[in-house]
Amino acid sequence: MRRGTWANELSGPIDPLRNLFPNNKVDSDVTPNHVFDASTDITRRGGAAAPGRTTSRAVNGQQGDGGAAATGGEPPFRSSSEELVNNWKKLGSEGSFELDVVPAFERLTSDAISKTAFGSNYEQGKQLFECQAEQLQIVFQSYESAYIPGARYLPTKANKRLNYLDVEIRTILRGMIKKREEAIKLGGVCNHDLLSLLVDSNLRESQENTNMKNGGMSVDDIVEECKVFYFAGRETTSDLLIWTLVLLSMHHEWQERAREEVPMVLYEVLRLYPPFSMLIRHTDKATKLGEINLPQGVLVGLPVLSLHHDREIWGEDAEEFNPARFSGGVANAAKGKASFFTFGWGPRICIGQQFALLEAKIAVTMILQHFSFELSPTYVHSPYSLVTIQPQFGAPIVFHKL
Numbered sequence: 001m002r003r004g005t006w007a008n009e010l011s012g013p014i015d016p017l018r019n020l021f022p023n024n025k026v027d028s029d030v031t032p033n034h035v036f037d038a039s040t041d042i043t044r045r046g047g048a049a050a051p052g053r054t055t056s057r058a059v060n061g062q063q064g065d066g067g068a069a070a071t072g073g074e075p076p077f078r079s080s081s082e083e084l085v086n087n088w089k090k091l092g093s094e095g096s097f098e099l100d101v102v103p104a105f106e107r108l109t110s111d112a113i114s115k116t117a118f119g120s121n122y123e124q125g126k127q128l129f130e131c132q133a134e135q136l137q138i139v140f141q142s143y144e145s146a147y148i149p150g151a152r153y154l155p156t157k158a159n160k161r162l163n164y165l166d167v168e169i170r171t172i173l174r175g176m177i178k179k180r181e182e183a184i185k186l187g188g189v190c191n192h193d194l195l196s197l198l199v200d201s202n203l204r205e206s207q208e209n210t211n212m213k214n215g216g217m218s219v220d221d222i223v224e225e226c227k228v229f230y231f232a233g234r235e236t237t238s239d240l241l242i243w244t245l246v247l248l249s250m251h252h253e254w255q256e257r258a259r260e261e262v263p264m265v266l267y268e269v270l271r272l273y274p275p276f277s278m279l280i281r282h283t284d285k286a287t288k289l290g291e292i293n294l295p296q297g298v299l300v301g302l303p304v305l306s307l308h309h310d311r312e313i314w315g316e317d318a319e320e321f322n323p324a325r326f327s328g329g330v331a332n333a334a335k336g337k338a339s340f341f342t343f344g345w346g347p348r349i350c351i352g353q354q355f356a357l358l359e360a361k362i363a364v365t366m367i368l369q370h371f372s373f374e375l376s377p378t379y380v381h382s383p384y385s386l387v388t389i390q391p392q393f394g395a396p397i398v399f400h401k402l
């Protein structure tokens with residue numbers, strides 16, 4: 001069964017979502033037992049790399065060191081959060097100030113993934129992030145117009161722009177890869193970031209097999225991996241931080257407790273506002289899932305959002321913000337069922353979940369150390385889904401320095 005995204009029906013050269021999450025890897029068939037293996041706490045599963053993943057150590061290797069393991073010493077999560085908090089401290093001479101946290105957290109998570117995975121920073125990755133954001137905007141605008149089969153192949157203004165952006169992104173990434181290859185060949189790079197791992201392992205592979213057909217990744221493969229990480233490492237974690245601040249503003253009593261118990265707050269935010277509200281699979285062949293026979297070629301949607309709000313699983317207070325439900329761990333909160341699907345499940349479970357949780361933990365803890373906060377009177381609660389679940393009108397929050 002193949003992993004999918006909402007936009008998998010869009011295909012061909014001008015499908016940016018497919019470009020962001022390349023869907024060309026075929027999983028082994030998934031049995032219900034495999035999918036619903038509730039015996040292991042999901043929080044511990046993140047450390048295990050799925051077969052064929054070459055990059056798991058790069059993102060899961062951080063053991064509470066502020067992300068330092070990935071970059072050989074410098075703790076980028078901490079430095080990115082420190083920068084954010086220092087900037088906020090300069091705002092508002094009266095001790096209070098109002099801020100839309102959406103752009104602030106987008107920048108923070110962009111900076112963290114740039115540093116950790118690519119040894120650069122937000123400014124260097126900015127052009128790439130902007131191209132990816134524009135790709136998404138164009139795709140989602142196209143959802144609002146009538147669907148005409150084959151329209152994606154027409155040389156419309158939007159399609160031409162999508163093509164242009166795709167070429168632009170590839171050019172930027174190819175440039176980064178080339179530079180890193182040259183630096184590694186000269187022996188001048190000792191980064192342990194994702195890019196170095198990919199390029200270095202590839203160089204070694206190609207030295208061992210002068211003919212690349214014997215294995216290894218092509219430059220295009222590396223480009224695809226980088227695209228996924230740039231996208232996945234940014235938007236989702238930024239959403240987690242945004243909704244955490246919104247919910248802690250709504251439930252002031254939890255701000256105090258969150259200083260001690262950030263992880264369970266984060267899990268509860270991810271339950272109520274999972275960045276991906278739906279996961280999609282495509283059956284490559286006829287498949288039996290429990291009692292259900294699925295023919296070949298159908299799309300199967302897993303409604304994460306509905307599952308996370310199901311009273312039968314989470315109890316009568318399923319709609320309420322109650323981080324204490326996670327006090328005994330994720331498996332316990334989900335009553336032993338695989339019902340917490342924020343990061344997916346099985347072989348394709350999110351490779352960056354520990355990365356995201358550590359990053360969010362550091363950022364929220366540092367913010368709570370310096371500020372208390374509440375929703376601005378201008379805040380309008382309107383979660384909407386634009387690939388991930390976001391606040392439609394931003395998240396203006398009033399901060400008070402402690």
Ligand code: HEM
Binds near residue numbers: 342353
């Ligand atoms: C709160 C933050 C995050 C959430 C909720 C999240 C969620 C997900 C989900 C639902 C999937 C798809 C699983 C499936 O289709 O079964 C996924 C895949 C993936 N995520 Fe995350 N993610 C987050 C953060 C990150 C971060 C920070 C990174 C990178 C550092 C990352 C890298 C990836 C990659 C590379 C994949 C594709 C894995 C594969 O195909 O094997 N994610 N993520």
